[in-house]
Amino acid sequence: MTIADKKQSILFSRELIAAEVERLGLEISRDFADQEVMLIGVLKGSFIFIADLIRAIKVPTVVDFVRLASYGSETSTSGIIEFRKGLEMPIRGRHVVIVEDIVDSGYTLECLYHKLLLQEPLSLKICTLIDKRGRREVEIEADYVGMAMEDGFIIGYGLDHDERYRNLPDIYLVHDV
């Protein structure tokens, strides 16, 4: 049996996702009124979310990406964060918002947050579509959160299992992986 056979229940529908992304865009636009924001997308998982989020933001926005990986084909973190691609733009003196698809153990964000702080942004916030609260292993909180969940592995809307299922328009809870 593959993970596709276990793709049983929609946890977050495309309609709910769209509504939450719109809300997050408005919150960010309100907090940074009359200022320019720099979004930093954490690849690969955030690529669909950030594409929708950036269009829901009404203030001037620039975007850059980093690529971090720690899950591989597993459903829990390896605890080893691989930096595979760095920023192309300087962040010093900018209002920066890190954009994640999910905060799970928190290791990825903790690692990235402190690395970016050293580069002296004017402000540094975190926006995540999903906050998997029950699995946190380090203390890190997002400033902007779409949906919260406790536990379980999810796929779709950018979230993968072993690189597959990122293209699903809804987010599914995968049972018994």
Ligand SMILES: O=P(O)(O)OC[C@H]1O[C@H](OP(=O)(O)OP(=O)(O)O)[C@H](O)[C@@H]1O
């Ligand atoms: O809070 P954590 O336990 O660190 O988990 C969250 C991170 O894990 C996933 O990335 P992954 O390593 O799967 O790479 P991907 O984005 O390319 O899928 C996800 O996209 C987050 O970046």
Ligand code: HPA
């Ligand atoms: O539940 C998840 N699904 C996909 N990728 C992830 N990375 C951390 N948690 C998850």
Ligand SMILES: [Mg+2]
């Ligand atoms: Mg992944």
